[in-house]
Amino acid sequence: MKPVTLKEIAEKLNISVTTVSKALKDYPDVSKKTKALVKELAETLNYKPNSFAVHLRTKESKTIGLVIPEIVHHFFSSVIKGIISEAEKEGYLVIILQSNESYELEKKQIDLLLSHRVDGILISLANGTADFKHLNAILEQDKPLVMFDKIAKLVKCSKVIIDDQKAAFIATQHLIDSGCKRIAHFRGPLLPQNSIDRFLGYKKALLANGMEYDPRLVYLSDCGENSFDDGKVNAAQLYKDHSDVDGIFINTDLVAIGAISEFQKLGVQIPEEISIVGFSNWFMSSVISPTITTIDQPGYVMGQTAFIQLYKEIQALKKGTPLQPETITLETALIKRESTKGS
Amino acid sequence: MKPVTLKEIAEKLNISVTTVSKALKDYPDVSKKTKALVKELAETLNYKPNSFAVHLRTKESKTIGLVIPEIVHHFFSSVIKGIISEAEKEGYLVIILQSNESYELEKKQIDLLLSHRVDGILISLANGTADFKHLNAILEQDKPLVMFDKIAKLVKCSKVIIDDQKAAFIATQHLIDSGCKRIAHFRGPLLPQNSIDRFLGYKKALLANGMEYDPRLVYLSDCGENSFDDGKVNAAQLYKDHSDVDGIFINTDLVAIGAISEFQKLGVQIPEEISIVGFSNWFMSSVISPTITTIDQPGYVMGQTAFIQLYKEIQALKKGTPLQPETITLETALIKRESTKGS
DNA sequence: CTGAAAGCGCTTACAG
DNA sequence: CTGAAAGCGCTTACAG
Numbered sequence: 041m042k043p044v045t046l047k048e049i050a051e052k053l054n055i056s057v058t059t060v061s062k063a064l065k066d067y068p069d070v071s072k073k074t075k076a077l078v079k080e081l082a083e084t085l086n087y088k089p090n091s092f093a094v095h096l097r098t099k100e101s102k103t104i105g106l107v108i109p110e111i112v113h114h115f116f117s118s119v120i121k122g123i124i125s126e127a128e129k130e131g132y133l134v135i136i137l138q139s140n141e142s143y144e145l146e147k148k149q150i151d152l153l154l155s156h157r158v159d160g161i162l163i164s165l166a167n168g169t170a171d172f173k174h175l176n177a178i179l180e181q182d183k184p185l186v187m188f189d190k191i192a193k194l195v196k197c198s199k200v201i202i203d204d205q206k207a208a209f210i211a212t213q214h215l216i217d218s219g220c221k222r223i224a225h226f227r228g229p230l231l232p233q234n235s236i237d238r239f240l241g242y243k244k245a246l247l248a249n250g251m252e253y254d255p256r257l258v259y260l261s262d263c264g265e266n267s268f269d270d271g272k273v274n275a276a277q278l279y280k281d282h283s284d285v286d287g288i289f290i291n292t293d294l295v296a297i298g299a300i301s302e303f304q305k306l307g308v309q310i311p312e313e314i315s316i317v318g319f320s321n322w323f324m325s326s327v328i329s330p331t332i333t334t335i336d337q338p339g340y341v342m343g344q345t346a347f348i349q350l351y352k353e354i355q356a357l358k359k360g361t362p363l364q365p366e367t368i369t370l371e372t373a374l375i376k377r378e379s380t381k382g383s
Numbered sequence: 384m385k386p387v388t389l390k391e392i393a394e395k396l397n398i399s400v401t402t403v404s405k406a407l408k409d410y411p412d413v414s415k416k417t418k419a420l421v422k423e424l425a426e427t428l429n430y431k432p433n434s435f436a437v438h439l440r441t442k443e444s445k446t447i448g449l450v451i452p453e454i455v456h457h458f459f460s461s462v463i464k465g466i467i468s469e470a471e472k473e474g475y476l477v478i479i480l481q482s483n484e485s486y487e488l489e490k491k492q493i494d495l496l497l498s499h500r501v502d503g504i505l506i507s508l509a510n511g512t513a514d515f516k517h518l519n520a521i522l523e524q525d526k527p528l529v530m531f532d533k534i535a536k537l538v539k540c541s542k543v544i545i546d547d548q549k550a551a552f553i554a555t556q557h558l559i560d561s562g563c564k565r566i567a568h569f570r571g572p573l574l575p576q577n578s579i580d581r582f583l584g585y586k587k588a589l590l591a592n593g594m595e596y597d598p599r600l601v602y603l604s605d606c607g608e609n610s611f612d613d614g615k616v617n618a619a620q621l622y623k624d625h626s627d628v629d630g631i632f633i634n635t636d637l638v639a640i641g642a643i644s645e646f647q648k649l650g651v652q653i654p655e656e657i658s659i660v661g662f663s664n665w666f667m668s669s670v671i672s673p674t675i676t677t678i679d680q681p682g683y684v685m686g687q688t689a690f691i692q693l694y695k696e697i698q699a700l701k702k703g704t705p706l707q708p709e710t711i712t713l714e715t716a717l718i719k720r721e722s723t724k725g726s
Numbered sequence: 727c728t729g730a731a732a733g734c735g736c737t738t739a740c741a742g
Numbered sequence: 743c744t745g746a747a748a749g750c751g752c753t754t755a756c757a758g
Contacts, residue, residue, distance in 0.1 A: 043524065045734095047735075055744075057737095058737085058744075058746075059744055061738085070743070074743080074744085088497060089736075090439070090498075090500060090734085090735050090736070091498060091499045091500060092435045092500060093439055093736035094735080095435045095750095096433070096435040096439055096734090096735080096751065097736055097738085097749080098737070101435070111463050111467070112464050117460050120454050120479075124481060125481075133478045133480075133495065134478065135478055138464065138468075155431035155434060156434045156476060157433060298670070301672060323611075327640075327641070328671070388750095388752085399729045400729085400751090401729055401730075401753085402729070404753065405728090408753090413728080417728085433752070435750085436751035438734095438752090439733095439734045439750090439751080439752075440734050
């Protein structure tokens with residue numbers, strides 16, 4: 041059974057395709073009677089406009105593309121959910137592609153999206169992305185682009201982020217306020233901006249409180265990327281090398297959970313001997329024992345905000361009044377739980 | 384900057400659009416020289432065919448739709464990843480919509496997908512779906528449909544599933560073999576088939592071993608749906624009502640983790656006093672302490688398999704030789720870990 | 727080997 | 743209030 045077309049409706053009603061099209065779109069210059077007739081028939085035949093024909097004419101695809109480093113990931117899947125739910129409200133569909141943290145794939149996927157004529161692109165960068173030509177290519181085609189979470193500061197497009205540096209500062213300050221004297225940091229990979237910023241916030245907090253910054257207390261995530269095992273390995277190493285450390289600010293909750301599990305195995309009391317602050321407020325961190333003090337990173341809201349911004353830019357472009365790029369910083373919050381001492 | 388069209392290339396080269404189109408697609412009846420010329424110019428102008436025009440002509444959108452109950456979910460996000468990666472290999476793009484376990488939304492989203500003329504649809508049903516008209520509507524349009532994980536047996540389309548009943552039987556048998564005498568079951572919600580099947584497998588295993596089936600030992604997930612708290616609440620209740628229970632087969636790892644956390648709080652030794660088998664092999668179950676014996680449910684492979692089946696059906700339909708629906712059952716495996724006694 | 731023409735299903739400026 | 747016509751960017755059967 042082929043889908044119904046305007047032509048078929050027109051023939052059945054003995055009127056022109058033009059009139060059918062206008063009736064369906066409630067143009068004022070069609071009689072009420074005709075409109076009623078057309079609408080009724082369209083309803084019974086279950087007519088759905090062929091979006092390819094519509095979009096070929098109107099140059100609007102009502103589709104956006106999303107490129108994300110990894111789908112199987114608590115934070116990113118929340119972002120996706122936020123994007124899809126907001127997009128649906130405006131009748132937009134979302135094509136999702138994942139870069140697997142690879143620059144090459146990311147580039148290829150942007151090409152794919154571009155040739156599918158999406159109305160705009162949402163992206164969170166792969167860790168491997170250090171070159172931005174493929175992103176600027178989007179902008180050159182006058183196609184709206186909004187980056188979120190893992191961004192490139194140099195690309196002139198709108199961005200939705202959190203203030204990683206500030207959040208990390210607050211996390212570290214909380215450790216200091218609750219009495220920690222020697223604080224380590226388990227950081228993420230070297231490249232992505234948010235991993236850098238969290239590290240800088242940690243460092244800044246130490247210095248702001250007149251504490252020594254000791255690079256040996258900064259452990260890199262290198263097992264996988266921010267994995268449970270990273271936490272275990274780094275915790276074991278820290279315990280061996282620096283048993284005087286009494287607080288750790290950890291890049292991601294999952295790593296923090298790994299670290300806690302290792303400390304428990306080693307018989308180290310949390311928070312009595314070591315306090316721990318994580319990052320992201322993954323639901324597991326409120327659920328395991330001890331519950332983990334962490335920074336709430338609003339994934340769902342970030343997704344919503346990113347789509348809304350993209351939508352605004354798509355609309356503005358349509359009206360011929362392109363918007364200036366904007367950077368939207370979402371609020372984060374310190375969630376105090378059992379892994380740190382009450383301050 | 385507007386995207387380049389065939390017409391522009393044709394004009395620059397002083398040849399016809401027809402020839403340009405054919406050259407780009409390597410038709411045998413175009414001279415090598417012309418082909419080379421066209422291809423080179425297309426390359427430098429960064430020509431990308433307008434997919435809307437192509438698809439309006441060819442009736443192929445190279446796009447499939449995916450409707451899934453929930454994106455922020457370890458199992459489903461793995462499935463999504465499997466689908467996307469496989470689709471990419473064939474040049475297919477995936478539009479993802481989530482039903483939030485609601486039948487109404489699911490229906491609406493299928494309509495959306497249909498009017499966007501996707502080439503096929505992949506779906507895992509919402510828990511609330513008990514009526515299948517919207518699914519049969521897809522089939523009536525001769526559009527390939529493949530269901531996975533949460534399926535409706537009555538709909539005549541291909542399905543990719545695991546044998547939940549058999550897996551649950553094996554899980555329960557393992558508890559019996561390792562010495563458990565009185566075994567409870569924390570089941571999922573009432574409606575979805577897999578929750579029913581896992582329950583049936585549990586019951587069957589008891590009976591097959593000459594053990595009594597006691598309905599009071601079956602606890603329903605009703606806090607949320609298969610949540611951590613379900614595990615805690617049910618574990619607490621079980622401890623109060625049936626302290627003689629020495630084994631539990633639990634519908635989902637997350638619920639099992641909740642139960643374990645509650646038992647640890649209550650001072651119940653695992654597996655000495657109570658053995659626990661979960662379901663899904665979520666990565667956290669290999670990571671917490673004790674590690675959890677579970678059934679490995681191959682999400683990524685399920686996603687790949689579902690796409691491959693859909694792709695086959697799309698191809699067959701194009702050739703005019705539609706395929707008979709097939710039901711593919713993926714292998715599961717019992718993963719023995721610390722939460723049960725070595726048998 | 728090349729190209730004119732028809733047509734996919736719509737929308738919209740224009741004429742009546 | 744209604745409709746003929748052009749056109750969006752392609753593909754492909756057909757003619758030369």
